[in-house]
Amino acid sequence: MRQVRFDGSFDGWRDAARGLLEHGVAPHQVEWLGKGELGGLFNEPDTCGPVGAAPPVRIPRQLIDELENAARFRTGDRWSLLYRILWRVAKGDQTARLAGDIDGSELHARIKAVRREAHHMHAFLRFSPTGCIEAPDYAAWFEPAHDILRSAAPHFAERMGLNSWLIATPSDAVLWDGAVMHHADPCPPAWRRLAQSLNDPGAELWKTYYESTFNPARLNRNVMENNLPVRFWKNLPEGALIPQLMSQARAGAQRDGQASSVAERPGKRISRPDQH
């Protein structure tokens, strides 16, 4: 088994993989070691010298994009599968990329999970105004399950116009200064503090809306939790309301669809227009 040590980035992996392909090193002979990862005891360190005049391997651009997407999937060993697929395609076996193949199916499952997590960030991240001249206009704390921050963050530059903003996560962070994106890995402690400490009274309006747009006569917990996984609730302003609204609806408010805060208020019938 050959140990290949690289910086843990996709670019680093791709360079190493290209060298191995050109030397004809088969997937089962390689152990991939990203930054700080320890290999097996009896493995020999990579002794691949610089590539000589070996013919360059041609790989379709689209496959590289697929592998790069799949590489954002967090798992104990994310690189072996990618090299196995690269190896098979380089040997002319295109089925390795298809969802019906044993490796391709895992590749597409990872791509799908990564895409879904980017979508989760676009949907469930919440910005709060910082109210501070030295800080960006808005800041958010988000906990993604995969390494999607850098690739998914440009979406917010499209939305937010000239506002500046910061997104901090447990691993890395991005700052948009109004013109340029800055990526920091690891997330600087000051950014983390800012994103986690925002006290935001303006969120009350949103909570009011959330409560009122819910129809307690149609409680449907399963559909809700499938679409808004519980792990996101703690960072959503409406998160704390969810269990409360569910138990109220179960306790009998579910006869009709009206929010209880509206039902408490006096009503007003309107006279017919021809009786004015």
Next chain:
Amino acid sequence: MATDMQLIEKLSVLADAAKYDVSCASSGAPKRSSKGKSGLGATDGMGICHSFTPDGRCVALLKILLTNFCLYDCQYCVNRRSSDVPRARFTPEEVVTLTLDFYRRNCISGLFLSSGIIRSADYTMEQLNRVARLLREEHEFRGYIHLKTIPDADPQLIAEAGRYADRLSVNIELPTESSLIRLAPEKQVVTIKQAMHAIHAGETEAKAEKRAPRFAPAGQSTQMIVGADATDDSTILRTAQTLYGDYKLRRVYYSAFSPIPHSPKTVPFEAPPLLREHRLYQADFLIRGYGFEASELLAGPGNLPLDIDPKLAWALSNREHFPVDLNRAEPTLIARIPGIGILSAKRLVALRQQKRIRFEDLTRLRCSLEKAKPFVITQDYRPSLAYRESAALRQSLSDGPVQMGLW
């Protein structure tokens, strides 16, 4: 601008009043971006659900009424004039402020604005247009806007709405004209359809000429209330199919009638099973996406079965097409196999250009094997004779006893 407390109260009343309109789609808009520009907002055709309420519904837009004062007396509606509900009215500026604030917080992707009918249809439509104009022109808002169109409003006002909005909708409300006459005395099928026609004409015109101003690029939709009258699913699906054909609607939404406070005697006190609404959406999807006709799904009068999905029901009553050989069949027929969706059908067709399809390939494509098993042939698999009898098969594949609600 009202104080925060007043604004919170208005918001709670006018969001509560708007929630019976079920559409919250934010998809289908053209690509717009505010990167490096003044103003706010972007669209890229993809919808985003920013939250889900415990009823399982997506929250993509700020969905509110401008006012719930209403001169009409539609029996199924919480805002009918005879309803004893708290009433409120936003100023257009308040709606603009709320939309922009929620948008910057990333709580929404845009606004869905509707209104009770005040003074006249034209006046009401003008008010809705005013909000959209403020957002688009004064605040350079590039997010999603869905405007409810008031059926009797002047076509000029509908044309103006189409220039600001991504989507317009007119609600057909009930599946038959007789129900509309009985339950919504101030509404008329003919003016509802005229408004749909005006929107469709606006879309066609904008598409015909490249430099024509945009008109509702995300198209139009409508909503039908299910279970407020006795209309069956067969009539509902035929009405929907006609609307898709005549006005090129993007979506028909089915809203299970939700009992309202102080309900009048003309409408039921009980909601229909949510499962009925779910089956209608499944059937609607088969009509829009799979090329099924309403008459294939329900040949005569009646309702869709609740215990099995409409595609399985169709397959069970059309056994002569099955089993389907996945290595030979037309892609459209593969997509008609229970448990195999359109995406899997496409992937199977791609895969069979490389190799013969085997049963394990269905597992990898994550098809619903239990449902597909009686209906497919692969290189290494044929359904057993035990599957021949449709009644027994239906029993083994049914979702179990019909549930009371949905849990």
